[in-house]
Amino acid sequence: MAAEGFWDLVRRRAELSGTRPMLFDERDGSLTFAGFHERAERVAAALFAQGIGPGTRVGWQLPTRLSTVLVMAALARLGAVQAPVIPMYRERETGSAVAASAAEVMLVPGTWHGFDYAAMARGFPQRPRVLTIGVDAPESADTAGLPAAPGPSGDTRWIYFTSGSSGLPKGARHADGSLLAAARGFTVRSGLGSQPDDVGSMPYPIAHIGGIVYLMTALLGGFPVVLVEAFDPAGTAEVFRRHRVTTTGGSTVFYTALLAEQRKRPPGDLLVPSLRLLKGGGAPCPPSVFHAVRAELRATLAHDYGMTEVPMICVASPQDSAEQLAETEGRPIPGNQVRIADGEDVLPPGADGEVQVKGAAVFRGYTDPAQTAEAFTADGWFRTGDLGHLRPDGHVEVTGRLKDVIIRKGEKIGPVELETLLVGHPAVAEAAVIGLPDADRGERVCAVVTLRGDVRPTLAEITGYLREAGLMPQKLPEQLEIVDELPRTGLGKTSKPALRRRFAADGV
The missing domain is CATH 2.30.38.10 (Luciferase; Domain 3)
Structure with a gap:
């Protein structure tokens, strides 16, 4: 479907597939493609009455809700510049994002999950105007007074944030065109929307760049999406079963969480029987996870490669061979x-x-x-x-x-190789390998793992396992740390800087 921007995509899909479902949520809310277009215009009218118009810089830190998707479309209709901020960010990171984007207005959910986002936003030195967007977005019937819809433009319409070397987010500027190029490549290569019963899902923060790319994909492919406000493996799986979700994803942490939930069920009792495809990116995915998903969830895992600066670099096709799907990130x-x-x-x-x-x-x-x-x-x-x-x-x-390359006694060691092997250990659920300062070696290799059960492997057992897997002795970990969970940033990506700070600070 030809389209030149996000709002144009919304309009064209409403014309093509008006009565078909577009969005569902956990509260049994739903919108058709035509209903979404109509409601988004009314939300745009309400925001316009609040002084938001073409070029207004609007930061928003909102959950994955129907109201948030309506606000995104409404801001696009107005030609505003959007700066989405992931809700897990707090004063330091969010304040940096507000400053980097020069946000004039900040949209927040009020108090959500026990945290007062409005109070935080009012405390920023930039003093953005703070508006609260709840479960329902504000609407106005006075759409006749809206400015003309924006035409095609290469101007910055979106600012997304990615972690910098200092730990503070960097603002990556996107036009509608760069996001649409990513979404088109993802749609074509993934085949989403090609089956009449395709039902997608978004169990991750919609403020992540994957949110807008997936929404564009749903509009390009003409398939509905189930929104999940806060991912919980058991509860989310129930929502997926109710709506017969066929594809989900996010990143490796979402795949492994669904696998862990599947393992609580009797053999043959599928967690989500309708599920046939897992997609995602943002973090490495070991081959063992691909094989486990195919064997236990009875689905195909086609992991992709992208980042905030280039949302889709490579995309894996479900039609790729098992070897290609397990060992690569797809094709450009x-x-x-x-x-x-x-x-x-x-x-x-x-x-x-x-x-x-x-x-x-x-x-x-x-x-x-x-x-x-x-x-x-x-x-x-x-x-x-x-x-x-x-x-x-x-x-x-x-x-x-x-x-991330660890230099131990002059030898370069790639952590991904070790991490891929470590998650094959029967006791290990997840693994992150980091280099820590060492007076004798320059850096020493430290393996940080979470466990599948109650068995706690020793360093000797881990290194023995890695030796049997064929790892050269120079790469073996010299330190093992067992944690309850790995620190995360963005879309489930492991925060290795946080691990380095923790274990370097321990002086171990």
Whole structure:
């Protein structure tokens, strides 16, 4: 479906599929595509009456609700600049996001999950005007006074935030076009909407960049989406069963949570019988998780590769081979080019180097021009900071992060290799491998794991397991830490800086 922006996409889908369902939520709320278009215009009228119009910079920190999706569409209808902030952020991170986006207005849910977002927003030095958006969005019937709908533009319409080296979020600027390019590539490669009974779901924060890309995908594919305000494996699975959800995702932490819930049930009693496809990205996914999803959830896991700056770099197709799905992140989407580089040298297939991207889905730069200059090569390629290689079959395999490489006695160690092996241990649920300062070695290898049950493996047992798996002795962990849960940032990504601070501070 041809469309030039988010609002144009909303309008065109309403014309094509007006009576078909678009959104469901946990409160039994629902909207058709036509109903969504009509209600979004009324929300736009209410926000316009509050002084929000073309070019207004609006930050919002809202849960995954019908009212939030209506607000997103309404702001797009008005031509405002949106700066979504993930609800888990607090004063330091949210304040930095408000400053980076120069938000004039801040939309918040009031008090949600026991936290007063309105009080926090009123305390920021920038003093944005604070409006509360509850379960129901404000609406006005006076839509005749709305300004003209925005036409096609390459201007920044969205500012999304990603963690910087200081721990404070960096503002990545997107136009509608870069997000639409990502959504089109995802829709085509994933095949979403190609089956008449396709029902999608969003169990992750809609303020993440995956939120707008998935909404655009649903509009492009013409399939409904079930919104989940706060992910809880047991409760969310019940919602999925009720609405016969066929595809879900988010990131690896969502896959493993569903697997853990499935393992509580008798063999053959599927958690979500209608489920056939898991999609997501934002964090590495070990091959063992792919095989477990296929064997236990009876679904296909087609894990993708993207980041805030380029929401979809590569997308895996459900039609890919099992080996490709387990071992790679898919192929570059149409409109994206991917190369592997070592400094100024472009490397051949099979050689590990930095993954660099150029194309329609790449962001327009950061809100800080200095950060933008550092992020791009002289010839205009975005430096992802990821290590990986191109395979002869055109698929990309990500092997680590440049900043995550551990240098122990001069030997470079990639944490992803160890993490992939560790989650195959019967006692280990999740694993993160970090380097910690060491006077003798430069860095020592520390494995941080969560457990599947009550069995607590020792360091000797873990290293023995890794030796049997064929890991060279120079890469074996010298420290094992067992935690209840791994710290998260964004869409379930493990926060390795938080782990380094914790265990370096312990002086272990």
